[in-house]
Amino acid sequence: MNVSTEYISIGGNRNPAAADWDTEGHQLLAFGADNAIALWGPLDNVHRGVIQVLNGHSKAVNAVKFFSTGSSSKSILLSGSADHSLRVWRCSGDTVEFEHIKTIVEHQSPITRISTLPGSDVFATGASDGTVKIWKLTDSDNFLDLDVELLQTITLVPKFFPLNIALASLDESSIILAVAGTRSTIQIFFSSKNHFNLVTNLTGHEGWIRALDFTRETESNDSDLLLASASQDKYIRLWRVHRGEELPAASSALNDPALGILGNDAKYSLTFEALLLGHEDWIYTALWRHRAGKLQLLSTSEDNSLAIWESDPSSGVWVCITRLGEISAQKGSTTATGSAGGFWIGLWSPDGNCVVSLGRTGSWRKWAYSSSEDMWVQQVAITGHVREVNGLCWSKDGSYLLSTSSDQTSRLFAQWKHGDRTSWHEFSRPQIHGYDLNCIDSVTNSQFISGADEKLLRVFDEPKGVADMLNRLCRIEPTSANLLDAANIPVLGLSNKAIQTVDDDEQVSMANEDEREAMDPASVVRKSTLDFDHPPFEDHLARHLLWPETEKLYGHGYEISAVATSNDGTLVATACRASSIDHAVVRLYDTKEWLEVKPPLKAHSLTVTSLEFSPDDRYLLSVGRDRQWVVWDRSKDSSFSLALSNPKGHTRMILDALWTPVERTFLTAGRDKNVKIWQISEQEVHLRATISANSPVTAVGCSRQIIDDRVVFAYGTESGEVGLCNVPTTALDQVEVFKIAANISPAKSINQIVWRPKREEDGKQQQLGLASDDSSVRVFNITIEKKTV
Template sequence: MGISPEFISIGGNRNPAAADWDQDGGRLLAFGADNCIAVWEPEDENLSGVTAILSGHTDVVNAVKFFPTGSGNATVLLSGAADHSLKIWKGRKSEIGFGLVKTMSEHRSPVTRIATLPGSDVFATGASDGVVKIWKLVHDADFSTVDVELIQSISLTPRHFPLAIALAKLDESSLILAVGGTRSTIQIFVSRDTQFQLSATLAGHEGWIRALDFTKESDKEDSDLLLASASQDKYIRLWRVHQGEELPAVSSALNDPALGVLGKSLSNKAHRFASATSKYSVTFEALLLGHEDWIYTSSWRHRAGKLQLLSTSEDNSLAIWEADPSSGVWVCITRLGEISGQKGSTSATGSAGGFWIGLWSPDGDSVVSLGRTGSWRRWTYSPTQDMWTQQVAITGHVREVKGLSWSRDGAYLLTTGSDQTTRLFSEWKREQGSSWHEFSRPQIHGYDLNCIDTVNNVQFVSGADEKLLRVFDEPRGVSEMLNKLCKIEAASADRPDAANIPVLGLSNKAIQAVDENETPENDEDDDREAVDPASTVKKSTLEFDHPPFEDHLARHLLWPETEKLYGHGYEISAMAVSSDGSLVATACRASSIDHAVIRLYDTKEWLEIKPPLKAHSLTVTALQFSPNDKYLLSVGRDRQWVVWERAEDGVYALRHANPKGHTRMILGAAWTALVQPTFLTAGRDKSVKIWQINDDAVELKGSVAASAAVTAVACNREAEKSTVQFAFGTEGGELAVGIAGAEGLDKAATVALAKEVSPAKGINQIVWRPGRSEGGQQIAVASEDSSVRIFNIEG
C-alpha cells in the first residue's frame, strides 16, 4: 500500500515576523504554523494550497525569512522559534519541500525576528533576551554547501525585546542596522570592519515599535535611504538617511495642514554619524496618519515607477501609501480589508482581530495578509479595472484539531478543535481540475470543541468543554453553494437561508435572506418594534462562483442550531452516532464511576434514553457503533474496553468487558467490516489489538506494535468483507496503514508514512472517507499540530 498527501489545511501563527514571500525564483510563501513552517504558492493557478510542512522546531515558530540567494534554482529559508533555535532549510526548484541544513542554538531565549539583505551574506536575528546577533551565511556559488558564522552579539541597552530589525547597505564599506521593540525609540547601528556600533537613537514614537524597513528612494547611485517605522501609537514615521555634511531639504510634508497641531510638535532634529568613508545624517521625513489601531507591519516596494509602502494594522485594514507628486505629502491610495461599519456585534463573527502580516508578491501586483483566524487573504491588482480584487486564499485551524467526521456520503469533511471553530472542507470541482477549500464555518463558539459526528448528510452534532452537545442543520445558502461548486446534491428546500450569532449569544439562530431592495417584514403587530438588521442577510451575499473568502466564512456561513443535549456534568470527551443515524452516544471527562457513564439520545425527539450505561470508572476516550448497530464499543482511561449489545427492545446492555484490555489507558477504538464481529483497540502501551466476538467470549486475535503510544485507530468499514483495512496514529505524529485477512488477523502487514509528510505532533483522530468505490481510498487525519490532512491510500 502507498500513502500520499492529497490536501493539507493549517492556520498561520499570529506573529508579524512569521511569514515571508520569496522574491527570487521560487515565488513561494512560507509561514509559521504552530511548531512547523508551511509552504504555499499563492500564485499557483491550480490552487493546490499548502504543498509542504517543515517540522523540526519544538516550540512555536516566531520568525520566517527567505535568504536572498539571487538564484532561480536554490532557495534558502531561515526560521526562528520559541525553542531558542535558529534553523536553516534548503530547497531546489525541481523538488517539493525543503531539507534541514543546520540548527543554531546561540540565543538564550525565543527568537523573535530575522532580517536579511539582498546582495549580502549578512543577516541579523533578535531574541527576547534583548540580544541582536549578526551572522554570515557561508556558501558556494550554487548553495550546495551552506554554513553559518556568528559575527557579533549586540546586547540592547537599555535592555528591551527587539520586535523589529532592518538591514541596509550604507556604502561600499558599511551596513546600517535599525532595531526597534518594546521601547518607543529606534536604535541605529553602523558597521565598521564587520562590527556594528550604536550611532543614533531616533525618538518620536509613543508606543512600541512593531515594524522597520529600509529602501533606496530611487535607482540613482547617490539616492538617499528611507526608513519606515510602524508603531503601536497608530502612526508610521518615515526617516531619511542622507550622505554628506549638509542636511537634506526639509520635507514640505511636515507643513501638511492635515497634521494640524501635531505638525508643530514634530521634531526635525538631525542625528549625525559617520561610516568608515563618509558622514551621514538621519532626519524625520513624514508622518503617515490613517490607521485607527496598532500597526504590525510596513514594507516598501518600487511599483510602476513609484515608491509605495504596504502596512497592516489591528484595525482590520491593509493600506498602500504613496507620496503625492506635487506636494510630497504621503497619502493612503488604497485601503483593503474590513471597513469598521461591517463589524458584527459579537467578537466571534465581528471584528476579525486585526491583520498581523502584510506581504508584497515578487512582482508587486498581489498582496496577502494574515488575520486572527489563521486565514490568509489575497488581493491582486487589475490594471484594466484599476482596482484590487480579492482572490481565493487558504484557511486552517490555529489550535489543536480535536475531531473530524466525513458526511455520510463522503462529500465533505467537518473538523473541529481548540480554536473554537467547526469548519467544512470540500472539493471545488471545475473544468480545469479540482482543489480542496474551506466552504463553511458552521460553528464559531465560546468553548473549546472536542468531538464531532454527522447524523446525516445535512446535520451534525458537536461536543465541547461546556458540558453539552449542540445539533446543527445545514442552511439553504450553504447547500446551494455546495451544490453549485462541489456538485453535492442540495438538501430539501424547506430550510432556513442562513444563521447568525446574536449579541452575547452562543447559539446560532436561523435568519432569512432578502433581495437587495427588500426590507424584512416584522411579524409582530406592534409596528414600533424595529427589525434587527442582523436577522437578515442579502441574497447576493450567499451567491458564490468561487470558494468563499475569509470575511464570508466568519460572518455569513454559519449553520443554525436546532437542539442542545444536556446531562453530563463535565467536559464532553467522546461521541458517536449510530450507523443508521438514530442514536447519539456520548461521554464526558470523569474520575469516578458516577460520571464515567455513557448517555444515549435518540435523534428524532432528541430525548435521553435512560438509564445511562455504567461500566467505566474513568474518562471514556472513544465510542463506536458496529456497522449493523448491534454493538456499541467503549474504551477508556481505566484500561478497559466494553462491548454493549442491543436487545430486541432497542436498549443496550453490557455484554462483554475486559478490565485489562491494555496495560495502559486505551485511547482509540474501531469496528471492522468483517462479518464476524471484530474490533480494534489502541492504547498508550504502544499497541493496536484486534479482538473478535465468538458467541460468549471475546478472543484476542492479533496485535500490532507501534513505536509510540497509539492515540487513534480507524477501520475502513467499506472494505471487502474478508479483509481488515485499518490506520493508526501515535502521539509522536507517526501514521501507518495496515491490512489483514479474516483468516490471518495475527499477520497484519503495515506501511508507515514518511516522516517528512507526517504530522509534527500527536494524531487525535483518523476517519476513512466513505463512498470511495473508485479512485482509491482516502483518510482524513486530525492532529495536535493544528493541521487537517487528507491522504490517498493506494493498493
C-alpha cells in the same frame, strides 16, 4: 501501499515576523504554523494550497525569512522559534522539497525576528534575551555546502525585546542596522568592517514599534535611503538617510539634536521625513515596494485594514491610495465572533501586483491588482485551524469533511470542481463558539452533532445557502428540501439562530416593534451575499456560513469527551470527562425527538475516550481511561445492556477504538503503545493480534471496505507517526505494517483518523482524513496495490 498528500489545511501563527514571500526561487510564501513552517504558492492557479509542511522546531515558529540566493532554482529559508533555535532549510531543483540543513542554538531566549540583506551574505536575528546577533552565511558553489558564522552579538541597552530588525547597505563597505521593539525608540547602528556600533536613537513614537523596513527612494543605488517605522501608537513614521553633510531642505533635524550628521569616514544625515495618519489601531507591518515606477508602502493593522501609501507627486505628501479589508464600522456584532481581530501580517508578491494578509483566525486573504479595472480584486486564499484539531468526521456519504478544534470553530472542507480541475477548500464554518470543541460526528448528510467544554452537545442543520453553494461549486446534491435559509449568532450569545435571507432590493427596517431596541444588522443576509462562483473568502466564512442550531442535549456534568452516531442515524451515544463511576456513563439519545434513552450505561470508572457503533448497529463499543473496553448489546427496543467487557484490555489507558468490516471484530489503541485486534465468537472475545508502535497510540481508523480479502486500517501516535496496516480476513494475526513518511506526517499527537466512505468516483483509491494537535487537517490518498502470489 502508495501514499500521497491530497490536502493540508493549517492556520498561520499570529506573529508579524512569522511569514515571508520569496522573490526568487519558486516564489513561495512560507509562514509559521504552530511548531512547523507551511509553504504555499499564492500565485498557483491550480489552488493546491499548502504544498509542504516543514517539521523540526519543538515550539512555535516566530520568524521566517528567505535568504537571497540570486537563483531561480535555489531557495534558502531561515526560521527562528520559541525553542531558541535558528534553522536553515534548502530547496533546489524543480520540485518543491525543502530539506533541513543546519540548526544553530546561540540565543538564550525565543527568537523574535530575522532580517536579511539582499545581495549580501549577512543576516541578523533578534531574541527576547535582549540581544541581536549578526551572522554570515557562507556557501560553496551553488549553495551545496552551507555554513553559518556568528560575527557579532549586540546587547541592547537599555534592555528590550527586539521585535524588528532592518538592514540596508549604506555604501560598498558599510551597512546600516535599525533595531526596535518593546520601547518607543529606534536604535540605529552603522557597521565598520562588519562590526556594528550604535550611532543614534530615533524618538517620536509613543508605543512599541512593530515594523521597520528600509528601501532606496528610487531604484538607483545612489538615491537616499528611506526607513519606515510603524507602531502601536497607530502612526507610521518615515525617516531619510542622506549621504553628505548638507541636510535636506525640508529637514527638521536642525531642531532635533538626536538627528543630524552621523558616520565615520563618509558623513550621513538622518532626518525625520513624514508622519502617516490613517490607521485606527495598532500597526503590525510596513513593507516597501517599487511598483510601476512608484515607491509604495504596504501596512496592516489591528483595525482590520490593509493600506497602500504613495507620495503625491506634486506636493510630496504621503497619502493612502488604497485601503483593503474591512471598514471599521463593520467591527463588533456583524462578525460571528465580534471583531475579526486585525491583520497581523501583510506581504507583497514578488512582482508587486498581489498582496496577502493574515488575520486572527489563521486564514489568509489575497488581493490581486486588475489593470483593466484599475482596482484590487479579492481572490481565493487558504484557511486553517490555529489550535489543536480534536475531532474529525466525513459526512455519511463522504461528500465533505467536518473538523472541530480548541480554536472554538467547526469547519467544513470539500472539493471545488471547476472545469476539469479539483481543489480542496474550506466551504463553511458551521460553528463559531465560546468554548473549546472536543468531538464531532455526522447524524445525516445535512446534520451533525458536536460536543464542547460546556457540558452539553449541540445539533446543527445545514442551511439552504450552504447547500446551494456546495451543489453549485462541489456538485454535492442537497439531501433535504426543507432547509432553513442561514444563521447568525446574536450578540453575547452562544447559539446559532436561524435567519432569513432577503432580496437585494427588499427594504429592511432596522427597528423592532419596540422602537427602543435596534435590530442587529447581522440578522439580515442578502441573497446575493451567498451567490458566488468561487470558494468563500474569510469574510464570508466568519459571517455568513454558520449552520443554524436545532437542538441542545443536556445530561452530562463535565466537559464532553466523545460522541458517536449510529450508522442508521437514529441514535447518538455521548460521554464526558469523569473521575468517578457516576459521571463515567454513556448517555444515549434518539435523533427523532432528541430525548435521552434511559438509563445511562454504567461500566466505566474513568473518562470514556471513544465510542463506536458496529456496522450493523447491533453493538456499541466504549473504551476509557480505566483501561477497559466494553461491548454493549442492543435489544429490539433500542435499549443497550452490557454484553462483554475486559477490565484489563490494555496495561495503560485506552484512547481509541472502532469496529472493522469483519463481523464482530474490533480494534483498540492505548497508551501502552499497542493496537489490539479482538474478535467476538460465541460470547467470548479472543485477542487475535497486537501491533506495537514506538509511542502511545492516540487514534485508530479502519476502512469500511474489505479490499482484496484484507482489512485495511491506520493508527496514529502521540509523536505524529502514522502506520498503515493490512491484515487478511482469514488470518487476523498476520498484520503487515507500512509507515507513512515522516516528512508528510504531522509533528504532534494525532487525535482522530477517519477513512472516507467509498464513492463510485474514487476508483481504487482510498482517502484518509487526519486531525492533529499541530492544528492541521490532512487528507491522504492511499492506493492499495493488489497482492501478487
